[in-house]
Each structure stands twice: as structure tokens, then as C-alpha cells.
Amino acid sequence: MIALTPHGQKAATATLSFMPDSFDDSHAAVGHAPVLFSETLTLLAPALGPEKVFLDCTLGRGGHALAILPMIPGGTLIGCDLDAENLAFARARLEPAAALHHVRLITCHRSFVSAETALREAGVPGAHALLADLGFASTHVDNPARGFSFMQDGPLDMRLNTDQATTAAHLVSQLPENELADLIFQYGEERLSRRIAKTITEARRIEKITTTSQLAALIRKAYGGAAGASRIHPATRTFQALRIAVNGELDSLAALLEAVPRLLAPGGRAGIISFHSLEDRPVKQAFVAAKDAGWGDQITRKPVEASDSECAVNPRSRSAKLRVIEKKSK
Numbered sequence: 001m002i003a004l005t006p007h008g009q010k011a012a013t014a015t016l017s018f019m020p021d022s023f024d025d026s027h028a029a030v031g032h033a034p035v036l037f038s039e040t041l042t043l044l045a046p047a048l049g050p051e052k053v054f055l056d057c058t059l060g061r062g063g064h065a066l067a068i069l070p071m072i073p074g075g076t077l078i079g080c081d082l083d084a085e086n087l088a089f090a091r092a093r094l095e096p097a098a099a100l101h102h103v104r105l106i107t108c109h110r111s112f113v114s115a116e117t118a119l120r121e122a123g124v125p126g127a128h129a130l131l132a133d134l135g136f137a138s139t140h141v142d143n144p145a146r147g148f149s150f151m152q153d154g155p156l157d158m159r160l161n162t163d164q165a166t167t168a169a170h171l172v173s174q175l176p177e178n179e180l181a182d183l184i185f186q187y188g189e190e191r192l193s194r195r196i197a198k199t200i201t202e203a204r205r206i207e208k209i210t211t212t213s214q215l216a217a218l219i220r221k222a223y224g225g226a227a228g229a230s231r232i233h234p235a236t237r238t239f240q241a242l243r244i245a246v247n248g249e250l251d252s253l254a255a256l257l258e259a260v261p262r263l264l265a266p267g268g269r270a271g272i273i274s275f276h277s278l279e280d281r282p283v284k285q286a287f288v289a290a291k292d293a294g295w296g297d298q299i300t301r302k303p304v305e306a307s308d309s310e311c312a313v314n315p316r317s318r319s320a321k322l323r324v325i326e327k328k329s330k
């Protein structure tokens with residue numbers, strides 16, 4: 001039944017007995033389709049079972065968690081998310097299944113950077129399985145008011161946690177030109193970072209840049225004729241860079257990777273789903289280092305990628321890469 005090779009590569013469609021046949025399941029209503037769904041469940045399954053602890057570092061809309069919940073009857077599910085709205089939605093979605101399967105459900109409005117505190121507060125020494133499905137949810141890009149999308153007009157915000165003070169508009173209006181250029185280059189891998197930063201800083205002397213469409217128009221202006229030659233929208237890389245900076249995404253990932261051996265119980269598995277090379281590279285390096293340090297073995301030597309059929313229905317899955325590591329039992 002499981003059509004997944006141990007080392008993943010292009011994943012074939014996998015079906016497990018505990019999974020629904022299809023996962024169309026009103027995604028429009030849920031607002032986010034979990035990526036690499038069956039592959040994630042398949043690879044975490046050996047670490048799950050009755051009374052086990054599952055730590056969902058990025059609970060989101062609870063798509064992965066809802067399927068994992070019946071795999072830990074009598075156990076504990078701890079879910080963290082920076083976004084209070086997603087967290088509340090996921091909690092309401094998970095509660096009935098948690099009651100049915102006698103699973104203790106703990107949701108925490110906090111960064112996964114403090115997941116060790118979440119485990120301690122729950123009174124559990126370690127998680128048997130952990131998942132971090134990185135970045136943003138579809139609910140973020142699909143809502144213009146959150147300011148993540150250059151395709152729709154909205155405030156230049158990009159905060160996952162709206163309690164946080166710094167927005168993308170703050171960075172765009174306050175960073176010196178060279179720092180803005182460095183940020184766009186480092187976090188967006190944007191070749192035209194200097195030109196874009198110059199265009200932005202010249203424009204902000206004349207008027208405040210407060211919306212996504214203002215910024216997208218400035219980036220297009222900086223690109224000039226190069227926009228036509230670009231395979232992707234010219235604003236893609238700059239928006240990615242600002243989002244990473246606003247939410248401290250790479251620092252958080254580094255902190256999580258450093259904590260994984262302490263977060264996992266012996267024999268426990270951690271799965272990390274990344275969406276671009278700046279995320280995948282540190283995950284790969286940390287998992288290789290875990291072997292060298294002697295605490296873990298990679299379950300996926302190569303990252304698992306979405307099947308063609310998943311890519312066709314969920315374009316976001318095209319860049320997803322899943323890597324899984326297992327902590328040694330002793």
C-alpha cells in the first residue's frame with residue numbers, strides 16, 4: 001500500500017489505511033492544503049503509536065496534525081504557531097478528533113524557537129515525532145490585508161505574528177540603502193538587489209511606501225527591460241527576502257535545527273519541509289552533522305519532493321522538500 005521508497009526522491013502516490021482516499025476535503029474552506037501529505041505521514045508513522053507525543057512546530061490550519069492525531073491514541077499533540085488566527089482555526093478543527101482519540105491537545109501561540117519550553121510546560125521529556133512545515137500558509141498570501149502578496153494590493157505588512165512590531169513597511173522605509181540591498185541579496189538571492197534598493201530609497205524620499213502594489217511597481221521599474229526576460233515575477237525574490245527578514249525565518253530555523261536532538265525522544269523522528277534553497281541547505285547540513293555527531297540517522301538521503309499529480313493540484317508543493325531524521329535509540 002505504501003508506494004514510497006525509503007529514500008524518497010520523486011515521491012509516488014502513497015496511500016495508508018488511516019488516510020482518506022483523497023484529500024480534497026474542502027481545502028477552500030480550510031484555506032491551506034498540506035503539502036507532501038501522505039509522504040510526511042508515511043515517514044513519521046514508524047515513530048508514532050498509542051500514547052506517543054507529536055510536536056507540530058508549525059500547526060498552520062492543522063492539516064497534517066488532523067491526520068496524525070488518530071495515529072497517537074491516548075497521546076499528546078502539541079502544536080505551535082506564530083499566527084494566532086491559524087492556531088485558533090486549527091484548535092477548533094482538531095478538538096473533536098482529539099476527544100474521539102483521547103489525545104491531549106495543547107496549542108501554543110509561540111515560535112517553534114521555544115518548543116523546548118512548550119514540551120517542558122506539557123510535562124513531556126521529548127517528542128516521538130516532530131514536524132516543521134516551514135514558512136507561510138496559503139491563508140497568508142491569499143489575504144491581501146496580510147501584505148504577503150505582490151499580486152494583490154494591501155498594506156506592506158508580512159508579519160506571521162501580528163503582535164510583533166516590525167513590518168515590511170518599516171524595513172523598506174527605515175533601512176539604509178546598502179543594508180536593504182544586502183537583505184534583498186541574501187534572503188532573496190536577487191541579482192538586481194542594488195538597483196532595487198536604490199530605486200526604493202530614491203522613491204521613499206518623495207512618498208512613503210506603505211503598500212504591496214507600490215513596492216511591486218518600484219521593483220518592476222528597477223528591473224526595466226530585464227522584467228521581460230525574467231521567468232518569475234520581478235517582485236518574487238524581493239518579497240521573499242522581506243518576508244524572511246520580517247519574521248526572522250532563517251534564524252528561527254537555525255535555532256530549531258540546533259534544538260532537534262533535545263526535542264526528540266530516543267528513536268523519535270523529525271520531518272522538516274522547506275520551500276527554497278536557503279531553508280533546505282541548513283536542514284541538509286544539520287542532518288549530515290547529526291550523523292557525524294552520532295545522534296541521528298537520515299531517513300531521507302535525498303529530499304522527498306511532490307509527485308506530479310500533487311504539483312498539478314497544488315502549485316505551492318512544487319518547491320517543497322521533505323527531509324526526515326531519526327534520533328538514535330541510545
Ligand SMILES: C[S@@+](CC[C@H](N)C(=O)[O-])C[C@H]1O[C@@H](n2cnc3c(N)ncnc32)[C@H](O)[C@@H]1O
Nearest residue numbers: 034058060061062063064081082083111112133
Ligand atoms: C506551511 S504552514 C503549515 C501548514 C500545516 N502543516 C497544515 O497542514 O495546515 C506554516 C505555518 O507555520 C507558521 N510559522 C512559521 N514560522 C513559525 C515559527 N517560527 N514558529 C511557529 N510557527 C511558525 C506560520 O504562521 C504558518 O501558519
